[in-house]
Amino acid sequence: MKSFGPFTAYADALKAACPLILSKPYATVSHLQESDPQLARRTATEYCAWLYYTPEDQYEMSMLADQSRPDDLVTGLRSCVLPAFVNDSRYAAGSLKHIFALHNHPFGTRLSAADLRFIEAMANVHEWRS
Template sequence: MTYANSRMRLCGVVLASTLMASGCSSPQAIEGVVRPNPGQPLLDRIPGPMPGFGSFDHFSDALLAACPRILSKPNATAGRVGSQDFQLRWRLSSEYCAWLYYTPEHKYEMSMLTDQSRPDDLNSRKSCILPPVVEDRRYPPGSLKYVFALHNHPYNSTLSDYDIRFIVSKGDEDGFEVETRDGKIRLSIIAFFSDSDDTAHPTCDGFFQYIPLTGQLLKWTSAQGAWHCEQTGTIKWFARTDFRFEKKTAPCQNSTEGAP
């Protein structure tokens, strides 16, 4: 999720989709992306649905559609660590985030994206501040159910402490399971990534997932049209602000949440 560089923040603007050549310029508008106006506070609501995304009967189909939609945004990927120009692409990269939600019509839809962020003077990390509420005017307030918090990682890197705390906070507010027509789905956060150095046409190569209710950290990867899941660790909580990562490498078992 995304941090603007310090120079742009000093100019009083939100992170632009592309780095401006010089001076303090207004962010370039990006289709499907919303952000606060210059000088305004961060958005606390995000509109839905995403135009042209469609509605889906199954969450796995919605995930497969969301991955390329998010990774195709400007500077959403930085390629592989160690590849030529990676450091430059990393400095220019952005994270975009959105909600995948379940509607009263029993469909899965995606909100619009945002790339709003807080400043990081060292430009040492990327983050996107996802508003906690989707505002879909087709439905009454409070009728939407939140399934997955979606975002991209500019390269193949695991979920951050911020990601983990964010989704646990959301679960504390609205619950950690969603009742759907197909049964219960556990709330989780997902970070898509691409291993391609062709940042103009990135491939959707996988995603990381954290499921608070089970504590599982999963890594899904795609190869030749098939998806593979591996558990990479677990999160052990000692308090709502204190947790420890425990490495655990094993095939996924009994995990359908997020399965493409």
């Protein structure tokens, strides 16, 4: 398992993760929406990853996933299937704290209902605390 980091502060990890995700092919297609909406729908790719906290008091980003949901081709939307847990062989199972689920919106949209359902589901899985 390859990760991106480590960082001592989550803000630094986020500052590094955003340009990395947005630099991936077709991570943003809003520029194509007016000129060629069909091409925009076909090429748009949503990437996702976990920002997680390690037992060494460091923040890391998991590998990027770009696997879409099967119904994305039918709906014309893009989503990313993010596993519920990071498997980092350097650390014991259950020792990582999942902090943020990161992903781009290729069409420049806001959080969707599906995003909010995923956030709620992961909060239940990971027992997040303030």
